[in-house]
Amino acid sequence: MSASEHQSENSDDDLGPNTLDDEDEWKDVEPEDFSTSFVSFGGKTKCADLKDFLQDAKANHGVDLLGLRNRHGLETYGMIKLINFIREQVSQGLFRPDVSPETFLDGDRYMKPFLDDDALLYSIDDILDLGPQTIQSSGNVSKQKLSDGDIQELLKQNDQLREQVNYYRNAYQEAYLENLDLKERRGSEPKAHDCNGQPAKEKDHDTHYFSSYDHSDIHETMLRDSVRTDAYRDFIYENKNLFADKIVLDVGCGSGILSLFCARAGAAKVIAVDNSSIINKAREIVFVNGLSDKIQCLSGKIEDLILPVKQVDIIISEWMGYCLMYEAMLDSVLWARDRYLAPNGLMVPSHATLRLSLFADDEEIEDKINYWSSVYGFDMSCMVARAYEEVDIRTVRPKAVPSRSEIILQLPLHTIGKDELTFSGVDFVLEAERDIDHLQGFVIHFDVAFAAKREHDIQEAKVTFSTGPSGRETHWQQALALIDTSATKAVSLKSGEHVRGRLGLRKGDENSRDLEITINWRTKCDTTDSKVMSQQSWWMH
DSSP states (O other): OBHHHHHHHSSGGGSOHHHHHTTGGGTTTSOSSOOOOEEOTTSSOEESSHHHHHHHHHHHHOOOHHHHHHHHTOOHHHHHHHHHHHHHHHHTTOSSOOOOGGGTSSSSGGGSOSSTTOTTGGGHHHHHHOOTTSBOTTSOBOOOOOOHHHHHHHHHHHHHHHHHHHHHHHHHHHHHHHHHHHHHHHHTSOOOBOTTSSBOOOOOHHHHHHHTTSSHHHHHHHHHOHHHHHHHHHHHHHTHHHHTTBEEEEETOTTSHHHHHHHHTTOSEEEEEESSTHHHHHHHHHHHTTOTTTEEEEESOTTTOOOSSSOEEEEEOOOOBTTBTTTOHHHHHHHHHHHHEEEEEEEESOEEEEEEEEEOOHHHHHHHTGGGGOBTTBOOGGGGHHHHHBOEEEOOOGGGOOBOOEEEEEEETTTOOGGGSOEEEEEEEEEBSSOBSOOOEEEEEEEEEEOSSTTOOGGGOSEEEEOSTTSOOOTTOEEEEEOOTTTSOOOOBOTTOEEEEEEEEEEOSSOTTOEEEEEEEEEOTTSGGGOEEEEEEEEEO
16 A cells, blocks of 8 residues: 555545544534644744744744754654643743753653644644755745645645544544553452562563663674574565555564665655664664655554554564564564554565474583583582573574474464464474484474565465574574473484474463473374373473
8 A cells, every 4th residue: 555545545534433423522622724823932922934933943942943853853753742842841941941852752741732722733744844944044034935836735734634633633532541441440450469468569571671672782683683684674675566655664673674674665654663762773773874754763662652644554573582482572563463554464574483393412411401510529400400491592503403393383474363372282293313312302493484465375485584403593593492301201212203292382470571381292102002291391581
């Protein structure tokens, strides 16, 4: 869907039932005739037009709106926040406020109009379109006679802005009511208490999760992962026709690299969303690369934001965690899909598969397990327990994998539901391809595919990558689940023998971003009398 098609959809017929049915209700809020005068930041002067207002702001408050727009790459949201912030500061007596981005861009506090029926907010598009010579250095406002065509274009833009205001009003109402209902339901739930009978403090696992992405080093690691980054770049650049003139949503944009790719490929608009402070760096990166006119960076959880569009043509995201499902970011991507993706829209990537294989490597066991029996002559064997309780993220040598991998879970991202991401058990059969003295664990990795059409299956995808032991190394490496031989009888396998079992995934009870993996397995299944049943669970925190 093109950007022009999105604009045509934002007609009065598509704004929702409240827009038409409750039109009378809004008459006192939105009069038919907008005021053409602009209230100065000081609140005492009414400027005849926008240029007079800009001159007044610069002369009396030291605020160069056009300069701030250009310097910080501000778009619609940023300008709205800036204007409301300045009005608040001036009303409190700060006639020349500090307008550095960190004072007003973070959060959505300044999305709420400070001044009712603020004509300046209705003129954001005009501010964004004005050139640098609008305010002359002499202090005089430049004069320019508008043609009939210019007037008609301004009237058209004004109508579009009014439609957008109506859309935001309805969306805000819906979000407010949903939030109010959620608070009421939470208020009715019994409160947890600590051992002293005091209300227990709730652990904010989301804050910890998002703050882990605040720093540059983790983004450098991901950017330097050429397997990952090249795959996204190649798919986007090799399919520019899919992105041309489209609206793209980048969920969890990080440094913004995927948004930059999409913009360079011809996207009409890219909405980049991230809930960590890295979004501020992304804004700067977008600006210095001259793409502020195409990429809009929004701070917050996708579930909490109201996007400036009703729907998008493409959702792109690098949501994959260790063991594919760790950190549960896919939940947010699927929420965005169900809320914003157009009926024929595209998910990028389109498919992912979770895979399991056997592990046997005496050298690795010697290094990881037996090492603790004598550390500089001291017995530290108690440290071994954790090695059997938690998944170990490391690079597994191909020779340590004596079987082919088996698909455990297939994720067709256009259709899969959130409830399908956890499960109590998926059957698997793994065949040993060589003799091994001891089965010592399981290896988990995943593959990702980028199909150019939503109806294509994974085999039709031309761009793919794997995080398996036999492929090029990625920052995800592999997930190694070691078998606790102190609790489970060690077994040997001959080439051609099978390990049959079930693998289950579930989220943590206290922290939904944690992941528990449970495997039940048995060997020598071809002879009923010699079955060996085992079970073990591993955590990823």
